[in-house]
Amino acid sequence: MSAKDHAAEDRDLVIRASEGDVEAFTKLVRDNSSLVYRVALRMLGNNDAQDASQEVWVRVWRNITSFRGESAFSTWLYRITVNTCLSIRQKEARREERELGDEVPYLPEPSGGDADPEAAALNAERREEIQDALQHVRAEHRAALILRHMEGLSYAEIAKVLDVPDGTAKGWVSRGRAALLIALAQQRSQENMGEGDVS
Amino acid sequence: MNARRQEDAWALLELIGSYAARELEGEEAREAEQMLFNRSDHRHLAESYARMLVMLSTLSVEPVEAPEVIVSYAVRRAYLSAFLRQAEQVIRGLVGDYVGALTFYFGLRPAQQ
Numbered sequence: 549m550s551a552k553d554h555a556a557e558d559r560d561l562v563i564r565a566s567e568g569d570v571e572a573f574t575k576l577v578r579d580n581s582s583l584v585y586r587v588a589l590r591m592l593g594n595n596d597a598q599d600a601s602q603e604v605w606v607r608v609w610r611n612i613t614s615f616r617g618e619s620a621f622s623t624w625l626y627r628i629t630v631n632t633c634l635s636i637r638q639k640e641a642r643r644e645e646r647e648l649g650d651e652v653p654y655l656p657e658p659s660g661g662d663a664d665p666e667a668a669a670l671n672a673e674r675r676e677e678i679q680d681a682l683q684h685v686r687a688e689h690r691a692a693l694i695l696r697h698m699e700g701l702s703y704a705e706i707a708k709v710l711d712v713p714d715g716t717a718k719g720w721v722s723r724g725r726a727a728l729l730i731a732l733a734q735q736r737s738q739e740n741m742g743e744g745d746v747s
Numbered sequence: 748m749n750a751r752r753q754e755d756a757w758a759l760l761e762l763i764g765s766y767a768a769r770e771l772e773g774e775e776a777r778e779a780e781q782m783l784f785n786r787s788d789h790r791h792l793a794e795s796y797a798r799m800l801v802m803l804s805t806l807s808v809e810p811v812e813a814p815e816v817i818v819s820y821a822v823r824r825a826y827l828s829a830f831l832r833q834a835e836q837v838i839r840g841l842v843g844d845y846v847g848a849l850t851f852y853f854g855l856r857p858a859q860q
Contacts, residue, residue, distance in 0.1 A: 577821045581813035582811055602820045727762070
């Protein structure tokens with residue numbers, strides 16, 4: 549099914565769901581549950597992703613009559629997902645973004661691999677490392693970074709989802725990218741220091 | 748590091764990050780290339796960005812399945828909510844009819860034609 553057909557089908561399901569058709573809503577949930585869960589997982593980590601996803605679907609059902617089809621359903625869904633994740637984060641103690649030190653952050657080349665995406669299948673440890681580092685990026689910047697580099701959205705789409713001007717979306721992605729690199733580099737250097745202590 | 752230096756450091760970091768993500772064009776791209784050409788630490792920074800972006804894109808293509816419990820919770824809630832909405836409409840209709848009948852019985856409003 550093409551993206552256009554998919555969008556048309558989503559629109560039809562939304563119209564039916566907004567009239568109270570639970571079967572149509574069920575289909576929407578099934579078709580889009582991985583999108584919601586994936587973003588929540590990247591934004592919040594394992595512990596909160598499930599609760600956040602459930603809350604997203606409650607909000608979607610509650611507000612589905614307000615969806616007017618001016619943007620794609622996926623854009624609207626991304627917006628609800630990101631807003632839900634941001635509101636969950638706001639309730640918690642604010643995590644500090646890692647500070648930029650005097651040294652230029654550096655990520656050493658992984659042992660036994662090169663930068664070829666085919667060869668760089670991520671092991672569980674590295675996946676966890678990225679997930680941890682993401683939590684040290686300010687929530688808005690993290691959202692923009694995830695939408696750009698993990699969901700593949702354009703800056704115009706990110707701006708729509710986050711309800712900010714295009715320039716702001718671009719700036720947030722850029723800052724998020726830098727903050728993630730700093731967090732990853734600091735994690736690696738702490739790991740290396742730890743290994744040094746052991747040996 | 749003072750605020751001004753912090754700001755400059757972030758600007759440099761972000762410029763090289765945008766270059767590594769292939770988002771720069773024209774004069775900005777040339778400026779970044781000049782910086783990489785002149786300093787090895789900047790080249791290392793660009794390489795680090797490239798590695799990080801590879802990790803992110805590798806992670807992004809890995810399939811993520813939502814646990815079934817999320818779907819079933821959402822559907823259950825929707826059914827319950829739809830049931831309550833219908834029940835509310837039925838009750839509202841019944842109560843409305845009953846009140847209408849009482850109003851008519853006590854002669855508070857003339858019967859509708």
